Amino acid sequence: MHTALTIAGSDSGGGAGIQADLKTFAAHGVYGTSAITAITAQNTLGVLGWEAVSTALVVQQIEAVLGDIGADAVKIGMLANAEIVSAVARTLASRASLPIVVDPVMIAKGGDRLLETAAVAALKAELLPLAHTATPNIPEAEALAEMPIRSLADMRLAGDRIRRLGPRIVLVKGGHAEGSESIDLAVMDAETIEIRGPRLPGRHTHGTGCTLSSAIASNLAKGMPAEAAIRAAREYLEGAIRHAPQIGGGHGPLNHAWRHEGGGYTG
Numbered sequence: 001m002h003t004a005l006t007i008a009g010s011d012s013g014g015g016a017g018i019q020a021d022l023k024t025f026a027a028h029g030v031y032g033t034s035a036i037t038a039i040t041a042q043n044t045l046g047v048l049g050w051e052a053v054s055t056a057l058v059v060q061q062i063e064a065v066l067g068d069i070g071a072d073a074v075k076i077g078m079l080a081n082a083e084i085v086s087a088v089a090r091t092l093a094s095r096a097s098l099p100i101v102v103d104p105v106m107i108a109k110g111g112d113r114l115l116e117t118a119a120v121a122a123l124k125a126e127l128l129p130l131a132h133t134a135t136p137n138i139p140e141a142e143a144l145a146e147m148p149i150r151s152l153a154d155m156r157l158a159g160d161r162i163r164r165l166g167p168r169i170v171l172v173k174g175g176h177a178e179g180s181e182s183i184d185l186a187v188m189d190a191e192t193i194e195i196r197g198p199r200l201p202g203r204h205t206h207g208t209g210c211t212l213s214s215a216i217a218s219n220l221a222k223g224m225p226a227e228a229a230i231r232a233a234r235e236y237l238e239g240a241i242r243h244a245p246q247i248g249g250g251h252g253p254l255n256h257a258w259r260h261e262g263g264g265y266t267g
Contacts, residue, residue: 002221003031005065006214007058007088008077008105009038009050009114015253016207021075021214023256027236028218033069035061037088038080038114044206044248050114052080055087062091072221074098075214076127078105082119089126099132099220102167103213104140120144129166132220133230135213136162137173152183152194159187169226171216175208186230193227195234204244204252211254212237 004025011017018034025032037058040050065071074092079085092100104123106115115123120143128134128144138149144165145158149172159170174183182200186193215233224232236259243258 001031002029002072002218003033003069004073004075004214004217004221005033005035005062005071006075006077006217007035007037007062007079008075008103008210009040009080010036011207012039012041013043013206013248013253015044015251016210017077020207020210020254020256021077024211024214024236025218027256027259028215028222030072030218030221031069033065033071035065037084038078040114044250044252046250047114050080052084055083058084059087059091062088066095071098073217074100075217076100076102077210077213078114079119079123079127080114081116082122085119085122086126089122089130092130096130099217100130101213101217101220102127102131102134103209104128104134104136104144105209106140106143124165128162131167133169133171133213133216133226134162134167135171135173135209135216137175137209141170141172152185155183155185156187156192159185159192163187163189169230171230173209173212175205184230184234186227188226193230195231197234197238200238200241202241202244203250204246204254205241206251206253208237208241208254211240211256 006021022032041048141158145161155172159172184195219229240254243255
C-alpha cells in the first residue's frame with residue numbers, strides 16, 4: 001500500500017484543502033494521512049473565516065504520521081503563517097529524500113488571503129528548497145518570482161526563477177491566463193515541457209490546485225517518473241472538472257471520484 005501525507009488547511013465545504021487531497025489520494029489508490037494547519041469556514045461562495053492550528057500541534061501531527069505509518073510522498077498546501085512554514089520545513093528537513101510537492105497556497109478562489117504576507121519569505125527561503133515539485137498558479141508565481149506574468153515566455157522565466165530557489169521542478173499553471181487552451185509549463189533543469197489542454201468552461205473549479213498537486217504526489221508515491229506523474233495528474237484533473245457535480249451557488253467542487261464505477265457523485 002502506497003501512502004501520502006497532506007499538510008494543509010481544512011475546507012468545510014469539502015472542495016479544497018485536506019478534503020480534496022484525501023479524496024484525490026483515494027482515487028489514485030493511495031492511503032492518505034493528514035496534518036491540518038488551519039480550520040476554514042467556507043463554502044462555494046467564499047471563505048467566511050479561518051484560524052491557524054498551533055504550530056506545536058501541526059508538528060505533532062506530522063511526526064505522529066511519519067513515525068508510524070510513514071509516507072511515500074508529501075503534499076503541502078495552506079500553511080497560514082510564517083511560524084507554521086518554518087516548523088514544517090524543520091520537521092521535513094531530515095526527510096528530504098521524500099518527494100515533496102508544494103502547492104504555495106496564498107489566495108482562495110474567491111480572493112480571500114490564506115497565507116500571511118510575512119510568510120512568503122519563509123516559504124521561499126525554507127520550504128521551497130525541500131520541494132521535488134512546486135505548483136504555483138500565475139498569481140502565486142508572480143509573487144514568488146517577483147515579476148509580472150503576461151505571456152508564456154513570462155511563465156517560463158518565472159518558473160526558472162522559482163526553480164533557482166530549490167525545487168527540482170516548477171509547474172507554472174496557466175489556469176489564470178487567457179485563450180482557448182490552458183497551458184501549464186513544467187520547468188526542469190534541462191528542459192521546459194508544455195502541457196496543453198482545452199480551457200474548460202464553467203464555474204465548478206474550486207480546489208483545482210489542491211487536486212492537481214495531490215494527484216502529482218499520488219503518482220510520485222507510486223513511483224512514476226516526474227513527467228509522467230504530472231501528465232497523468234493533469235489528465236485526472238481535467239476529468240474531475242468535466243464531471244464536476246453542480247453543487248453550490250459559487251465556485252463549485254470537482255468530482256474526485258469520476259473514474260470510479262458509477263461516475264463518482266450522483267444525484
